[in-house]
Amino acid sequence: MAVVRAMAAAYFAFRRASERHIRTLGLTAAQFDVIATLGNTDGMTCKELARRTLVTKGTLTGVLDRLERRRLIARQAEKRDRRSIHVRLTRRGEALHSRAFAAHMNYLRPYLRRAVADLDSARLSRALGRFAQAFNEARAGSPGDGQITRRQAR
Amino acid sequence: MAVVRAMAAAYFAFRRASERHIRTLGLTAAQFDVIATLGNTDGMTCKELARRTLVTKGTLTGVLDRLERRRLIARQAEKRDRRSIHVRLTRRGEALHSRAFAAHMNYLRPYLRRAVADLDSARLSRALGRFAQAFNEARAGSPGDGQITRRQAR
DNA sequence: TATTGTTATACTCTATAACTATA
C-alpha cells in the first residue's frame, strides 16, 4: 500500500524536523510530550500521564522532577486516594506550553502548506482526527501487531 | 489553521505508537533511524548519515559501535578521502531492515486505513511525498523558525 | 587551517525491578 509507505517517510522526515525544533525550545522530546499532554487540562495523576505519553512510570518521576525544578509543573496530593499524585502545569508551564506549541505550529506550517495545497482541508482535518484517535484508543493491545518478536529481531 | 493542529495531534499519537512498536523490534529509535536511512542505499559516510538522521556526529559513533557489534552495519575506509568512513548495512542488517520495515508497515496499516478511508489515496500519497521532501530538503535553515530562543524557553 | 570521525563529560531517557505508602 503506497499510502502507508508515504506515511512512514513523511513521519520520519516530520519527526526529525520536529524533534530538532523541540530541542531549540529548551525541552527534550519526553518533556515536550508531558507538557503537551498536560496542556489545556486540569492536570491528571502520574498513572494517567504515563498512560497517555511515551514516558514510563519509572522515568516519569525523573522527568517530573526536572520540570518541577524549573517550576513548569506542580505536584499536589490527591485527596481521594492518597497513593496518587495530581500533576498540573503551573502558570509558567502553561505559558511555555502556549509559546512552545505556537512556535512549533509556526515552524511546521510552511512545510505543511507546501504539501497539502491540493487536498480538501476539512476532510484532511477529520481524517487526521480519526487517525490520532485510533492510536490514542488502542493503547495496550494494538491491531496488527507486526510479526516478529523481540528475540527474533535481535 | 486547523489542519496544522490536527497534524500535530496525529503526529504525537503516531510517534508514541510507532516508537513503542520499534522498541518491540529490539531497536531504539536512533538505531531504527540509522537502519532505515541506510536501507536501500549503497551506504554513505558518517557525515552524510548524521545529516540525514536525528543522530548527531558524536552520538553516531556510539550508535554505530552498537550496530556493528550486532553485525548489522559495517564500516569501510573511504579510498578517496581517508578522513571519511563508509557505512553500509551488512546482509544481516539488510534482512533486519526488510523485516522491521515490513513489520512496522503492518503495524501501522490498520490505523491508517481507518483514518483515510474517505480521502483520495493517490492524492494523499503525492501530498505525503511532497511533505517528506520539504522536510528532507530543508536541513539546515528551516522556513519559519519559531520565535523563541533556547534562552527564553528555559 | 579546515574537515572527518573519535573520545570525553555531564545530563537525560529507557527498561526493569525492588521498595514504600497507601488501599
Next chain:
DNA sequence: TATAGTTATAGAGTATAACAATA
C-alpha cells in the same frame, strides 16, 4: 494482596567540546 509512585541500576542517547588524522 494490589496499586501508585519512588528509588535503584545499567545501558543508551544527547549536547558540547577537545582531539587525532587527513585534506
